[in-house]
Amino acid sequence: MIEVKNISKAFGEKQVLKDVSCLFERGKTNLIIGASGSGKSVLIKCIVGLHEVDKGEILYDNRDFKSMDIVKRREIRRELGMLFQASALFDSLTVEQNVMFPLIMYSGMSKSEMLDRVNFCLKRVNLVNANHLYPAELSGGMQKRVGIARAIALNPKYLFCDEPNSGLDPQTSILIDNLIQEITHEYDITTIVVTHDMNSVMEIGEKIFFIYKGELWWKGDKNSILETDNKEIGEFVYASHIMKLLKSKH
Amino acid sequence: MNIVFHFGRYFIMMYRVFSKPEKFGIYRENTFKEMISLGIGSMGIVAIISLFMGAVITIQTASNIDSPWIPSYTVGFTTRQSVILEFSPTIIALILAGKIGSNIASEIGTMRVTEQIDALEIMGINSASYLTLPKIIAALFINPFIIIYSMFLGMFGGWIVAVSTGIVTSNQYIYGLQYDFKPFDITYALIKTVVFAFVITSIPAYHGYYTRGGALEVGRSSTRAVVYSSIAILVVNYLLTQLLLI
Structure with a gap:
């Protein structure tokens, strides 16, 4: 609340x-x-x-x-997680690296655990086989999905x-x-x-x-x-x- | 008033930049990436400028020596002193202020206008430190190597032109390079280099970080970053020379 x-x-x-x-x-x-x-x-x-x-x-x-x-x-x-108007994905990182970013910073997970979590989040937003694409290669809708996946990666309490x-x-x-x-x-x-x-x-x-x-x-x-x-x-x-x-x- | 505001905001930002990083491992990794990007990426332009700079100094010195009482090795001596004391540390710093400075300001400025910096902040990351500290540390570490490399190439450029045009002999030129060498000159040049490295990374980072608006403002920030870091280099160069050599 x-x-x-x-x-x-x-x-x-x-x-x-x-x-x-x-x-x-x-x-x-x-x-x-x-x-x-x-x-x-x-x-x-x-x-x-x-x-x-x-x-x-x-x-x-x-x-x-x-x-x-x-x-x-x-x-x-x-x-908290936030989805921005223009998605605000990090252009220099791939989809997988974008979603993994908050996990690397805070989760303390191993690389394989992080990868599992990334794949789970991407699957949750119905985005598969896009792990190695860069934000510039995605459509607007796909960018929003990656933004949501990144926002939920750390199980936020507020979105x-x-x-x-x-x-x-x-x-x-x-x-x-x-x-x-x-x-x-x-x-x-x-x-x-x-x-x-x-x-x-x-x-x-x-x-x-x-x-x-x-x-x-x-x-x-x-x-x-x-x-x-x-x-x-x-x-x-x-x-x-x-x-x-x-x-x-x- | 405007200058005071910018100074104040710059120092507040630097305080944030040098606060404790969230995760050392990520910062270390980013610092190595920046060393490659800022350092290795600048080697080509530094090599070209240094070679030609040394060559031109050699020709100009030789053409200005009319008196037979002035020994020929003066050409090598003057080239060495000019390259070590001023041309390599200062001119290369000005060139890097253009290359690295505009790159940093536009990269961070674009991240600002596309809300990527807001995204970092929302994740609880100290964005000023995350984006700027690796660049500053990388430049502080790699720039002295670039400048030593530039000094060597500058003197080498002078040697090539001296030998190929016959202005002075190779032996005379090399004798001049070694004549009355004071190791403190290198120390002085490296002190300047380290200070300039801080200037050419922190000032563009400041201008990029506080960009507001869109693509046009990113371009303006980039231009401002180059102009102000170049001015800062010239002012700091004067102050350090006054402090260290007199």
């Missing part, structure tokens, strides 16, 4: 997050949604400590992340996904979404997904936080989001032609 309490963040004069509080539950896919520039990516980066919050608290299972020194933060970070579907076709997007949800349930981890993709919302939105102009505007789940009469959510959800058509049919 991750709890953020009243966090605010400004870049210079620009206030990006205003007093945001959320409770991200364990064993569920928690979605942070909102329009581009609403502050959702800044929120996830504040939670993992890539940006320092100006005020507020971030609690990882009641452990106050903000007040920790850098050494203790690194210990927490070893419990963060920043726009996991960006640049992917609708079918691959659904595969990645389902994979994230399956892993969340299978390992009973706290997963936070930042997205603006309504397909993802409807596919895996077990808990949804809608950020609007840096504020937590609404929270609910994939069923309640279609029924809310909140104007800003309505504009976000029914922005696309297909959603408008669906709405008119109902």
